[in-house]
Amino acid sequence: MKWLSLILLTVALVSCTDNSCYDHASALPLVRFYETGTATQLSLSDVVIRGVDAPGDSILVNGETVDEVYLPLRASATTTQWVLEYAGDAGLADTITLQYRSIPYFASAECGAMYNFEIKSVTATDILIDSIAVVKPVIDNGTDVAIRIFFPPTE
Amino acid sequence: MALVLCCAMAAWGQDSLRHVSPVRPATNKTLPPARGTDEEVIKRFIEGDTTALLDKERRDSLRKAYKRYPLLTDVSVGVNFIEPVLMLMGQDYASVDVHATLNMWNRLQPVLEMGVGWAKTTPDDMNFTYRCKPSPYFKVGVNYNFLFKSEPRYQALLGVRLGYSTFKYDVTDVTYQNNYWKEHQQFNIQGISSNALWGEAVAGIKVGIWRNWSLGWTIRYHGVFKYKATESGRPWFIPGYGPRKRPLSFTFSLSYTLPLGHGKQSSQASTPHNRHTLPKD
Numbered sequence: 001m002k003w004l005s006l007i008l009l010t011v012a013l014v015s016c017t018d019n020s021c022y023d024h025a026s027a028l029p030l031v032r033f034y035e036t037g038t039a040t041q042l043s044l045s046d047v048v049i050r051g052v053d054a055p056g057d058s059i060l061v062n063g064e065t066v067d068e069v070y071l072p073l074r075a076s077a078t079t080t081q082w083v084l085e086y087a088g089d090a091g092l093a094d095t096i097t098l099q100y101r102s103i104p105y106f107a108s109a110e111c112g113a114m115y116n117f118e119i120k121s122v123t124a125t126d127i128l129i130d131s132i133a134v135v136k137p138v139i140d141n142g143t144d145v146a147i148r149i150f151f152p153p154t155e
Numbered sequence: 156m157a158l159v160l161c162c163a164m165a166a167w168g169q170d171s172l173r174h175v176s177p178v179r180p181a182t183n184k185t186l187p188p189a190r191g192t193d194e195e196v197i198k199r200f201i202e203g204d205t206t207a208l209l210d211k212e213r214r215d216s217l218r219k220a221y222k223r224y225p226l227l228t229d230v231s232v233g234v235n236f237i238e239p240v241l242m243l244m245g246q247d248y249a250s251v252d253v254h255a256t257l258n259m260w261n262r263l264q265p266v267l268e269m270g271v272g273w274a275k276t277t278p279d280d281m282n283f284t285y286r287c288k289p290s291p292y293f294k295v296g297v298n299y300n301f302l303f304k305s306e307p308r309y310q311a312l313l314g315v316r317l318g319y320s321t322f323k324y325d326v327t328d329v330t331y332q333n334n335y336w337k338e339h340q341q342f343n344i345q346g347i348s349s350n351a352l353w354g355e356a357v358a359g360i361k362v363g364i365w366r367n368w369s370l371g372w373t374i375r376y377h378g379v380f381k382y383k384a385t386e387s388g389r390p391w392f393i394p395g396y397g398p399r400k401r402p403l404s405f406t407f408s409l410s411y412t413l414p415l416g417h418g419k420q421s422s423q424a425s426t427p428h429n430r431h432t433l434p435k436d
Contacts, residue, residue: 106326106388113283113329
Protein backbone atom coordinates (compact mmCIF):
# COMPACT_ATOMS: atom_id res chain seq x y z
CA MET A 1 0.00 0.00 0.00
CA LYS A 2 2.91 2.34 0.77
CA TRP A 3 4.41 1.59 -2.63
CA LEU A 4 1.11 2.30 -4.34
CA SER A 5 0.81 5.64 -2.55
CA LEU A 6 4.38 6.54 -3.50
CA ILE A 7 3.79 5.68 -7.15
CA LEU A 8 0.54 7.66 -7.28
CA LEU A 9 2.20 10.66 -5.65
CA THR A 10 5.12 10.51 -8.08
CA VAL A 11 2.76 10.28 -11.05
CA ALA A 12 0.73 13.21 -9.77
CA LEU A 13 3.80 15.36 -9.27
CA VAL A 14 5.40 14.48 -12.59
CA SER A 15 2.20 14.91 -14.55
CA CYS A 16 1.80 18.51 -13.40
CA THR A 17 2.80 20.66 -16.34
CA ASP A 18 3.45 24.35 -16.05
CA ASN A 19 1.48 26.45 -18.52
CA SER A 20 3.22 29.69 -17.61
CA CYS A 21 5.40 31.69 -19.97
CA TYR A 22 8.54 32.67 -18.10
CA ASP A 23 9.93 34.69 -21.01
CA HIS A 24 8.44 37.67 -22.81
CA ALA A 25 5.43 37.32 -25.08
CA SER A 26 7.37 39.27 -27.73
CA ALA A 27 10.98 39.63 -28.81
CA LEU A 28 12.62 42.69 -27.27
CA PRO A 29 16.32 43.58 -27.44
CA LEU A 30 17.70 44.30 -24.00
CA VAL A 31 20.21 47.18 -24.07
CA ARG A 32 22.60 47.70 -21.14
CA PHE A 33 25.02 50.55 -20.50
CA TYR A 34 28.70 50.12 -19.60
CA GLU A 35 31.82 52.18 -18.97
CA THR A 36 34.50 51.86 -21.63
CA GLY A 37 37.62 50.10 -20.46
CA THR A 38 36.35 48.72 -17.18
CA ALA A 39 33.08 47.29 -18.55
CA THR A 40 31.41 48.42 -15.35
CA GLN A 41 27.67 48.72 -15.66
CA LEU A 42 26.46 52.33 -15.73
CA SER A 43 23.24 54.07 -14.86
CA LEU A 44 22.04 56.96 -17.01
CA SER A 45 20.20 59.55 -14.98
CA ASP A 46 17.62 61.98 -16.28
CA VAL A 47 17.58 60.34 -19.70
CA VAL A 48 14.82 60.49 -22.29
CA ILE A 49 14.55 57.62 -24.77
CA ARG A 50 12.17 57.80 -27.73
CA GLY A 51 11.77 56.14 -31.10
CA VAL A 52 12.29 58.12 -34.27
CA ASP A 53 8.95 58.55 -36.03
CA ALA A 54 7.13 56.91 -33.16
CA PRO A 55 3.35 57.39 -33.37
CA GLY A 56 2.40 60.45 -31.37
CA ASP A 57 6.07 61.10 -30.50
CA SER A 58 5.65 58.53 -27.81
CA ILE A 59 8.41 58.44 -25.21
CA LEU A 60 9.70 55.15 -23.86
CA VAL A 61 11.79 56.50 -20.94
CA ASN A 62 11.02 59.96 -19.65
CA GLY A 63 13.71 61.48 -17.44
CA GLU A 64 14.30 58.42 -15.35
CA THR A 65 17.49 56.77 -14.19
CA VAL A 66 18.09 53.52 -16.06
CA ASP A 67 20.91 51.02 -16.35
CA GLU A 68 19.17 48.90 -18.98
CA VAL A 69 16.21 49.24 -21.30
CA TYR A 70 14.16 47.08 -23.70
CA LEU A 71 13.89 48.77 -27.10
CA PRO A 72 10.97 47.42 -29.15
CA LEU A 73 11.59 47.07 -32.89
CA ARG A 74 9.16 47.64 -35.72
CA ALA A 75 8.20 44.33 -37.30
CA SER A 76 6.90 46.03 -40.44
CA ALA A 77 10.24 47.73 -41.16
CA THR A 78 13.89 46.72 -41.47
CA THR A 79 15.29 49.72 -39.61
CA THR A 80 14.42 51.25 -36.26
CA GLN A 81 16.08 54.32 -34.73
CA TRP A 82 16.17 55.38 -31.10
CA VAL A 83 17.21 58.70 -29.62
CA LEU A 84 18.83 59.03 -26.21
CA GLU A 85 18.60 62.57 -24.80
CA TYR A 86 20.90 63.17 -21.87
CA ALA A 87 20.02 65.41 -18.91
CA GLY A 88 16.81 66.43 -20.61
CA ASP A 89 18.76 68.37 -23.23
CA ALA A 90 17.54 67.70 -26.77
CA GLY A 91 20.81 69.09 -28.12
CA LEU A 92 22.82 66.55 -26.16
CA ALA A 93 21.56 63.36 -27.72
CA ASP A 94 22.74 60.22 -29.48
CA THR A 95 20.87 58.25 -32.12
CA ILE A 96 21.05 54.47 -32.33
CA THR A 97 20.20 52.79 -35.65
CA LEU A 98 19.37 49.10 -35.86
CA GLN A 99 19.02 47.23 -39.13
CA TYR A 100 17.48 43.80 -38.93
CA ARG A 101 15.32 41.11 -40.48
CA SER A 102 11.95 40.19 -38.98
CA ILE A 103 11.36 36.44 -38.61
CA PRO A 104 7.90 35.04 -37.79
CA TYR A 105 8.48 32.68 -34.86
CA PHE A 106 6.51 30.21 -32.79
CA ALA A 107 8.06 30.14 -29.33
CA SER A 108 5.80 27.79 -27.39
CA ALA A 109 2.20 27.11 -26.54
CA GLU A 110 2.67 29.14 -23.35
CA CYS A 111 4.38 32.19 -24.88
CA GLY A 112 2.71 32.11 -28.29
CA ALA A 113 3.88 33.30 -31.71
CA MET A 114 5.77 36.53 -32.39
CA TYR A 115 8.51 38.08 -34.50
CA ASN A 116 12.16 37.42 -33.84
CA PHE A 117 14.73 39.87 -35.17
CA GLU A 118 18.06 39.03 -36.73
CA ILE A 119 20.32 42.05 -36.23
CA LYS A 120 22.21 42.94 -39.41
CA SER A 121 23.98 46.02 -38.11
CA VAL A 122 23.88 48.56 -35.32
CA THR A 123 25.38 52.03 -35.36
CA ALA A 124 25.31 55.03 -33.04
CA THR A 125 26.32 58.66 -33.14
CA ASP A 126 29.23 59.63 -30.89
CA ILE A 127 27.98 62.62 -28.88
CA LEU A 128 28.41 60.69 -25.66
CA ILE A 129 28.42 57.10 -26.82
CA ASP A 130 31.89 55.61 -27.16
CA SER A 131 30.93 52.37 -28.92
CA ILE A 132 28.08 49.91 -29.35
CA ALA A 133 28.22 46.12 -29.70
CA VAL A 134 25.75 43.38 -30.52
CA VAL A 135 26.24 40.40 -28.21
CA LYS A 136 23.11 38.50 -29.24
CA PRO A 137 22.53 38.61 -33.00
CA VAL A 138 19.07 37.01 -32.95
CA ILE A 139 16.62 38.77 -30.66
CA ASP A 140 14.07 36.38 -29.20
CA ASN A 141 11.74 36.54 -26.22
CA GLY A 142 14.52 35.69 -23.77
CA THR A 143 15.91 37.98 -21.12
CA ASP A 144 19.60 38.00 -22.14
CA VAL A 145 21.45 41.22 -22.95
CA ALA A 146 21.47 41.79 -26.72
CA ILE A 147 23.25 45.13 -27.14
CA ARG A 148 25.94 46.82 -25.04
CA ILE A 149 26.45 50.57 -25.22
CA PHE A 150 29.75 51.91 -23.88
CA PHE A 151 30.26 55.42 -22.52
CA PRO A 152 33.58 57.07 -21.65
CA PRO A 153 34.60 56.98 -17.98
CA THR A 154 33.22 59.82 -15.92
CA GLU A 155 35.90 62.06 -14.40
CA MET B 156 8.23 -69.09 52.33
CA ALA B 157 10.25 -65.93 52.11
CA LEU B 158 13.01 -67.77 50.33
CA VAL B 159 10.57 -69.14 47.77
CA LEU B 160 9.16 -65.64 47.23
CA CYS B 161 12.62 -64.15 46.66
CA CYS B 162 13.56 -66.87 44.19
CA ALA B 163 10.30 -66.34 42.29
CA MET B 164 10.89 -62.58 42.06
CA ALA B 165 14.43 -63.08 40.89
CA ALA B 166 13.26 -65.52 38.22
CA TRP B 167 10.52 -63.08 37.07
CA GLY B 168 13.06 -60.27 36.84
CA GLN B 169 15.35 -62.36 34.65
CA ASP B 170 12.44 -63.38 32.50
CA SER B 171 11.39 -59.70 31.96
CA LEU B 172 14.95 -58.81 30.88
CA ARG B 173 14.83 -61.46 28.23
CA HIS B 174 11.82 -59.78 26.62
CA VAL B 175 13.57 -56.45 25.96
CA SER B 176 14.13 -55.98 22.18
CA PRO B 177 17.75 -55.32 21.29
CA VAL B 178 18.68 -52.09 19.39
CA ARG B 179 19.73 -52.90 15.83
CA PRO B 180 21.77 -50.12 14.23
CA ALA B 181 20.92 -49.55 10.52
CA THR B 182 24.16 -47.75 9.70
CA ASN B 183 25.32 -50.32 7.27
CA LYS B 184 22.04 -50.54 5.41
CA THR B 185 21.90 -48.73 2.02
CA LEU B 186 18.45 -47.98 0.64
CA PRO B 187 18.24 -48.25 -3.13
CA PRO B 188 17.19 -45.10 -5.04
CA ALA B 189 13.57 -44.85 -6.01
CA ARG B 190 12.62 -46.27 -9.35
CA GLY B 191 12.93 -43.62 -12.08
CA THR B 192 15.71 -41.65 -10.35
CA ASP B 193 18.17 -39.85 -12.58
CA GLU B 194 21.42 -41.64 -13.32
CA GLU B 195 23.42 -38.65 -12.15
CA VAL B 196 21.53 -38.58 -8.87
CA ILE B 197 22.30 -42.24 -8.30
CA LYS B 198 25.97 -41.66 -9.01
CA ARG B 199 26.16 -38.78 -6.54
CA PHE B 200 24.17 -40.76 -4.00
CA ILE B 201 26.71 -43.55 -4.18
CA GLU B 202 29.62 -41.11 -4.01
CA GLY B 203 28.04 -39.47 -0.95
CA ASP B 204 27.87 -35.96 -2.57
CA THR B 205 24.72 -34.99 -0.71
CA THR B 206 25.12 -31.19 -1.04
CA ALA B 207 25.13 -31.25 -4.81
CA LEU B 208 22.40 -33.86 -4.69
CA LEU B 209 20.12 -31.71 -2.57
CA ASP B 210 20.79 -28.73 -4.80
CA LYS B 211 19.84 -30.70 -7.87
CA GLU B 212 16.73 -32.01 -6.19
CA ARG B 213 15.74 -28.45 -5.28
CA ARG B 214 16.18 -27.28 -8.84
CA ASP B 215 14.19 -30.24 -10.09
CA SER B 216 11.40 -29.36 -7.66
CA LEU B 217 11.32 -25.74 -8.87
CA ARG B 218 11.25 -26.94 -12.43
CA LYS B 219 8.26 -29.11 -11.64
CA ALA B 220 6.49 -26.29 -9.74
CA TYR B 221 7.00 -23.47 -12.31
CA LYS B 222 6.42 -23.76 -15.99
CA ARG B 223 9.23 -22.83 -18.31
CA TYR B 224 7.98 -21.33 -21.52
CA PRO B 225 9.68 -21.86 -24.87
CA LEU B 226 11.78 -19.32 -26.69
CA LEU B 227 8.88 -18.34 -28.95
CA THR B 228 5.96 -18.35 -26.55
CA ASP B 229 3.52 -16.18 -28.51
CA VAL B 230 3.06 -13.14 -30.73
CA SER B 231 0.63 -10.33 -29.93
CA VAL B 232 -0.72 -7.69 -32.26
CA GLY B 233 -2.70 -4.80 -30.86
CA VAL B 234 -3.95 -1.29 -31.28
CA ASN B 235 -3.60 1.61 -28.86
CA PHE B 236 -6.67 3.80 -29.17
CA ILE B 237 -7.00 5.80 -25.95
CA GLU B 238 -6.00 9.18 -27.35
CA PRO B 239 -8.61 9.38 -30.16
CA VAL B 240 -11.17 8.71 -27.43
CA LEU B 241 -9.68 11.47 -25.28
CA MET B 242 -9.70 13.77 -28.33
CA LEU B 243 -13.45 13.24 -28.62
CA MET B 244 -13.62 14.41 -25.00
CA GLY B 245 -11.74 17.62 -25.74
CA GLN B 246 -8.03 16.77 -25.89
CA ASP B 247 -6.14 18.77 -28.53
CA TYR B 248 -3.94 15.97 -29.87
CA ALA B 249 -3.90 12.23 -30.45
CA SER B 250 -1.62 9.39 -31.41
CA VAL B 251 -2.89 5.98 -32.43
CA ASP B 252 -0.67 3.01 -33.14
CA VAL B 253 -0.52 -0.68 -33.89
CA HIS B 254 2.08 -2.73 -32.08
CA ALA B 255 3.54 -6.21 -32.40
CA THR B 256 5.11 -8.04 -29.47
CA LEU B 257 7.13 -11.25 -29.57
CA ASN B 258 6.94 -13.04 -26.21
CA MET B 259 10.18 -14.95 -25.55
CA TRP B 260 10.20 -17.42 -22.65
CA ASN B 261 7.17 -15.43 -21.39
CA ARG B 262 9.80 -13.07 -20.04
CA LEU B 263 11.52 -10.88 -22.64
CA GLN B 264 9.34 -9.15 -25.22
CA PRO B 265 10.76 -7.19 -28.15
CA VAL B 266 8.17 -4.62 -29.26
CA LEU B 267 7.61 -2.67 -32.46
CA GLU B 268 5.08 0.17 -32.52
CA MET B 269 4.01 2.12 -35.61
CA GLY B 270 1.45 4.87 -35.57
CA VAL B 271 0.16 8.23 -36.60
CA GLY B 272 -0.19 11.37 -34.52
CA TRP B 273 -1.88 14.71 -35.13
CA ALA B 274 -2.88 17.86 -33.27
CA LYS B 275 -4.91 21.01 -33.55
CA THR B 276 -5.21 23.58 -30.82
CA THR B 277 -6.19 27.20 -30.37
CA PRO B 278 -5.47 27.93 -26.70
CA ASP B 279 -7.64 30.41 -24.88
CA ASP B 280 -6.11 33.89 -24.54
CA MET B 281 -3.35 33.03 -27.02
CA ASN B 282 -2.65 34.44 -30.45
CA PHE B 283 -2.29 31.36 -32.68
CA THR B 284 -3.69 28.08 -33.99
CA TYR B 285 -1.28 25.15 -34.02
CA ARG B 286 -1.82 22.31 -36.49
CA CYS B 287 0.16 19.12 -37.00
CA LYS B 288 -1.13 17.02 -39.88
CA PRO B 289 -1.26 13.22 -39.36
CA SER B 290 2.37 12.16 -39.29
CA PRO B 291 4.03 8.78 -38.74
CA TYR B 292 6.08 7.63 -35.80
CA PHE B 293 7.94 4.46 -34.89
CA LYS B 294 9.03 2.96 -31.60
CA VAL B 295 11.20 -0.05 -30.87
CA GLY B 296 11.86 -1.47 -27.44
CA VAL B 297 11.61 -4.38 -25.09
CA ASN B 298 9.46 -5.40 -22.13
CA TYR B 299 10.30 -7.59 -19.18
CA ASN B 300 7.40 -9.63 -17.81
CA PHE B 301 7.69 -10.03 -14.05
CA LEU B 302 4.94 -12.67 -14.06
CA PHE B 303 6.97 -14.99 -16.25
CA LYS B 304 6.09 -17.94 -14.01
CA SER B 305 2.38 -17.39 -14.56
CA GLU B 306 0.27 -17.78 -17.63
CA PRO B 307 1.02 -15.37 -20.50
CA ARG B 308 -2.56 -14.08 -20.25
CA TYR B 309 -1.56 -12.06 -17.19
CA GLN B 310 1.53 -9.90 -17.38
CA ALA B 311 3.15 -7.14 -15.32
CA LEU B 312 5.64 -5.32 -17.46
CA LEU B 313 8.52 -2.90 -17.30
CA GLY B 314 10.16 -1.78 -20.50
CA VAL B 315 11.94 0.83 -22.55
CA ARG B 316 11.25 2.38 -25.95
CA LEU B 317 13.15 4.45 -28.47
CA GLY B 318 10.86 6.60 -30.61
CA TYR B 319 11.30 8.65 -33.76
CA SER B 320 8.98 10.83 -35.78
CA THR B 321 9.29 13.18 -38.71
CA PHE B 322 6.49 15.67 -39.18
CA LYS B 323 5.40 19.14 -40.33
CA TYR B 324 3.36 21.72 -38.49
CA ASP B 325 1.64 25.04 -39.17
CA VAL B 326 1.07 27.99 -36.89
CA THR B 327 -1.72 30.07 -38.35
CA ASP B 328 -3.99 33.00 -37.52
CA VAL B 329 -1.21 34.65 -35.52
CA THR B 330 -2.06 38.13 -34.32
CA TYR B 331 0.93 40.36 -33.54
CA GLN B 332 0.62 43.59 -31.66
CA ASN B 333 3.28 46.17 -30.78
CA ASN B 334 1.86 48.82 -28.51
CA TYR B 335 4.74 51.29 -28.77
CA TRP B 336 4.89 51.37 -32.58
CA LYS B 337 1.12 50.80 -32.87
CA GLU B 338 1.57 47.80 -35.12
CA HIS B 339 -1.13 45.20 -35.55
CA GLN B 340 -0.39 42.37 -37.96
CA GLN B 341 -1.59 38.91 -38.82
CA PHE B 342 0.65 36.21 -40.25
CA ASN B 343 0.93 32.45 -40.76
CA ILE B 344 3.93 30.15 -40.44
CA GLN B 345 3.29 27.13 -42.61
CA GLY B 346 5.04 23.88 -43.43
CA ILE B 347 7.66 23.93 -40.67
CA SER B 348 9.55 20.66 -40.97
CA SER B 349 10.81 18.93 -37.85
CA ASN B 350 11.76 15.58 -36.38
CA ALA B 351 12.35 14.18 -32.91
CA LEU B 352 14.08 11.28 -31.20
CA TRP B 353 13.00 10.31 -27.70
CA GLY B 354 13.13 7.58 -25.07
CA GLU B 355 10.45 6.10 -22.84
CA ALA B 356 10.35 4.07 -19.64
CA VAL B 357 7.22 1.92 -19.64
CA ALA B 358 5.29 0.26 -16.83
CA GLY B 359 2.13 -1.68 -17.60
CA ILE B 360 -0.14 -4.63 -17.16
CA LYS B 361 -1.87 -6.95 -19.61
CA VAL B 362 -4.95 -8.99 -18.83
CA GLY B 363 -6.62 -11.66 -20.92
CA ILE B 364 -10.33 -10.93 -21.31
CA TRP B 365 -11.73 -13.49 -23.76
CA ARG B 366 -10.02 -16.32 -25.59
CA ASN B 367 -6.90 -14.80 -27.14
CA TRP B 368 -8.01 -11.20 -26.69
CA SER B 369 -6.50 -9.04 -23.98
CA LEU B 370 -6.41 -5.46 -22.72
CA GLY B 371 -3.27 -3.60 -21.78
CA TRP B 372 -2.54 -0.41 -19.88
CA THR B 373 0.79 1.39 -19.76
CA ILE B 374 2.09 4.56 -18.18
CA ARG B 375 5.13 6.07 -19.88
CA TYR B 376 7.70 8.52 -18.58
CA HIS B 377 9.56 9.99 -21.50
CA GLY B 378 12.07 12.60 -22.54
CA VAL B 379 13.19 14.05 -25.86
CA PHE B 380 16.81 13.30 -26.73
CA LYS B 381 16.89 15.54 -29.76
CA TYR B 382 14.49 17.56 -31.87
CA LYS B 383 14.82 19.86 -34.84
CA ALA B 384 14.25 23.53 -34.12
CA THR B 385 14.23 26.04 -36.97
CA GLU B 386 14.38 29.82 -37.07
CA SER B 387 10.58 29.68 -37.38
CA GLY B 388 10.03 27.83 -34.15
CA ARG B 389 10.12 24.77 -31.97
CA PRO B 390 7.46 22.05 -32.19
CA TRP B 391 4.82 21.96 -29.49
CA PHE B 392 3.50 18.49 -30.39
CA ILE B 393 5.48 15.39 -31.41
CA PRO B 394 3.50 12.48 -32.94
CA GLY B 395 3.71 9.44 -30.67
CA TYR B 396 5.06 11.54 -27.82
CA GLY B 397 2.47 14.22 -27.19
CA PRO B 398 3.22 17.79 -26.10
CA ARG B 399 7.00 18.21 -26.06
CA LYS B 400 7.11 19.49 -22.49
CA ARG B 401 4.83 16.84 -21.00
CA PRO B 402 6.79 13.99 -19.38
CA LEU B 403 3.99 11.44 -19.01
CA SER B 404 1.66 9.61 -21.34
CA PHE B 405 -0.74 6.71 -21.07
CA THR B 406 -1.83 3.97 -23.45
CA PHE B 407 -4.78 1.62 -23.48
CA SER B 408 -4.72 -1.13 -26.05
CA LEU B 409 -6.63 -4.14 -27.27
CA SER B 410 -4.51 -6.97 -28.57
CA TYR B 411 -4.80 -10.46 -30.02
CA THR B 412 -2.32 -13.15 -29.04
CA LEU B 413 -1.24 -15.95 -31.32
CA PRO B 414 0.32 -18.79 -29.29
CA LEU B 415 3.45 -20.25 -30.79
CA GLY B 416 4.87 -22.79 -28.38
CA HIS B 417 2.49 -23.67 -25.58
CA GLY B 418 2.66 -27.37 -26.42
CA LYS B 419 6.42 -27.39 -25.99
CA GLN B 420 6.68 -26.14 -22.45
CA SER B 421 9.78 -27.63 -20.94
CA SER B 422 8.00 -28.34 -17.65
CA GLN B 423 6.21 -31.10 -19.48
CA ALA B 424 9.40 -32.42 -20.92
CA SER B 425 11.27 -32.32 -17.63
CA THR B 426 8.98 -34.49 -15.52
CA PRO B 427 10.80 -37.50 -14.04
CA HIS B 428 8.67 -40.02 -15.86
CA ASN B 429 9.58 -38.61 -19.25
CA ARG B 430 13.19 -37.79 -18.72
CA HIS B 431 14.68 -39.94 -15.99
CA THR B 432 15.78 -43.49 -16.60
CA LEU B 433 17.28 -46.13 -14.45
CA PRO B 434 20.97 -46.73 -14.90
CA LYS B 435 21.84 -49.69 -17.02
CA ASP B 436 24.52 -52.13 -16.05
